[in-house]
Amino acid sequence: MTIAYIDAFCGAAGDMLLGACVDAGLEVKALEKALKGLRLPGWRLSARSVMKGPLGATKVDVVIGKGKRAVTEFETLHDHGHHHNHAHGMSLDEILGLLKRARLPRSVRERASKAFLMLGKAEARVHRKTLKSVHFHEVGAIDSIVDMTGGILGLEMLGVTRVAATPFPISHGHIHCAHGVLPVPGPATLEIVKGAPTAPLDVDGETLTPTGAALIRTLATSYGPQPSMRVSAIGYGAGDRDFPERPNVLRLVIGEAAADGDADEVFVVETNLDNVTPEVVGYALEKCFEAGAVDAFASAIQMKKGRPATPPPSRFAHETCERFRRSQDEVRGDPRQNRLARREIARRFPGIRGLPPCSGEGPRTASHGDGGGVAAVPEVLVVPFPFPFPFPRSGRQASQHRGKGNGQGKGKGAP
Numbered sequence: 377m378t379i380a381y382i383d384a385f386c387g388a389a390g391d392m393l394l395g396a397c398v399d400a401g402l403e404v405k406a407l408e409k410a411l412k413g414l415r416l417p418g419w420r421l422s423a424r425s426v427m428k429g430p431l432g433a434t435k436v437d438v439v440i441g442k443g444k445r446a447v448t449e450f451e452t453l454h455d456h457g458h459h460h461n462h463a464h465g466m467s468l469d470e471i472l473g474l475l476k477r478a479r480l481p482r483s484v485r486e487r488a489s490k491a492f493l494m495l496g497k498a499e500a501r502v503h504r505k506t507l508k509s510v511h512f513h514e515v516g517a518i519d520s521i522v523d524m525t526g527g528i529l530g531l532e533m534l535g536v537t538r539v540a541a542t543p544f545p546i547s548h549g550h551i552h553c554a555h556g557v558l559p560v561p562g563p564a565t566l567e568i569v570k571g572a573p574t575a576p577l578d579v580d581g582e583t584l585t586p587t588g589a590a591l592i593r594t595l596a597t598s599y600g601p602q603p604s605m606r607v608s609a610i611g612y613g614a615g616d617r618d619f620p621e622r623p624n625v626l627r628l629v630i631g632e633a634a635a636d637g638d639a640d641e642v643f644v645v646e647t648n649l650d651n652v653t654p655e656v657v658g659y660a661l662e663k664c665f666e667a668g669a670v671d672a673f674a675s676a677i678q679m680k681k682g683r684p685a686t687p688p689p690s691r692f693a694h695e696t697c698e699r700f701r702r703s704q705d706e707v708r709g710d711p712r713q714n715r716l717a718r719r720e721i722a723r724r725f726p727g728i729r730g731l732p733p734c735s736g737e738g739p740r741t742a743s744h745g746d747g748g749g750v751a752a753v754p755e756v757l758v759v760p761f762p763f764p765f766p767f768p769r770s771g772r773q774a775s776q777h778r779g780k781g782n783g784q785g786k787g788k789g790a791p
Contacts, residue, residue: 380531381602382541382592383627387583390523391436392613393591396628397530398423399434400611407533411526413479416518421526426614429623433612436526438519468496468510471521480525484532488525491594495586498567520587527591534630540603541596543573544589549580565589573599579621588626605631649674650685 382388382396398404404423411421419440426435475489496510503510512520531539546569549560560582561569568589577583608631615624649657657674664672679685 377633378535378537379603379605379633380536380539381629384542384545386622386624387545388588388626389585389615390587392615392626393527394523395434395436395613396611396626398436400609400628400630402530402534407530419518428614428625431623431625433614433625435614438522484529487528487594491524491590494590498564501567502563524587539595540598541592543575543599544569545577546574547577547579547583551582579619604634607631648685650679650683
């Protein structure tokens with residue numbers, strides 16, 4: 377399986393995905409020839425290398441007529457100081473009809489139609505219109521149709537069968553367009569990413585356009601860190617604007633999914649536990665293993681109000697990894713000069729407030745300190761199931777029997 381990971385660390389737009397595909401190795405002439413299946417006249421693709429901050433990237437433009445670069449959605453509807461050209465407008469039905477008749481692979485036509493339908497629903501919601509009355513401005517122009525369809529077709533030509541992406545980056549600020557001043561992200565963009573993971577991006581200005589959001593939302597099947605893969609190609613697609621905070625590029629990482637023996641993914645469940653005894657923590661770990669956990673462990677911390685607690689594993693991840701990297705011979709304990717004498721006293725606990733007689737023994741560990749006193753802690757190991765009440769309650773009731781019967785006294789036990 378060939379995976380494409382869309383790393384939108386500075387946002388996304390239709391032309392940026394197109395440029396990333398070309399930068400990853402797709403021949404621009406081959407892509408242009410395939411896109412002629414749209415049967416839209418008077419356009420061609422132009423690709424050039426650019427620098428965005430410290431990164432080199434590929435900028436792909438749709439050129440209309442005799443060399444005039446098309447005015448894209450990113451520059452008009454969502455950039456500063458530009459105006460709409462309604463002569464290039466198309467209705468949603470016209471766009472969907474064009475895609476339906478296009479001589480393109482069925483999967484490309486269906487995904488492109490899904491992306492434009494998503495845009496149409498977002499526009500209808502934002503402007504409180506019916507879907508039939510939605511009329512795209514630059515979104516319906518030739519350049520935007522080529523951008524969106526080209527990004528989908530480009531991934532297919534690169535052999536991609538699965539797409540993953542970062543959470544949608546949400547920058548801040550305002551944009552000036554024909555509708556006046558609007559907040560970032562734009563209303564249509566925010567409507568499209570609704571329900572999907574997002575992450576804040578400390579950039580002043582719009583970095584995620586409606587077409588970029590619709591493309592990723594249509595293509596991606598998962599969001600998060602880069603999946604396990606053997607990377608074979610990397611592409612950087614450039615946007616039009618320059619931001620002082622970071623390079624305005626979209627990174628595309630392509631590779632083969634890791635084989636079953638190469639890597640595995642696990643789900644980590646973690647929590648803090650306070651006001652519980654160590655025995656209960658041990659019991660909880662045992663039940664985790666019984667439930668199918670790959671691993672489970674606990675460490676001790678102190679929380680507010682002086683309460684001892686058990687933290688999530690991530691807080692001690694570095695320490696734990698360092699310990700397990702060492703060989704077993706290197707892990708040694710400090711010798712103790714003053715060690716308490718200990719002995720185990722096994723006894724049964726029949727009829728403890730409704731608890732039936734144990735089928736095994738409930739050993740207690742007794743320690744003799746300098747004062748000769750006995751400290752006994754029950755270790756409930758074998759009890760009949762189903763249990764009439766929770767495990768912690770049984771431990772407390774067994775504790776009430778300490779000092780009764782076997783084990784009481786001041787005699788010294790063997791260590």
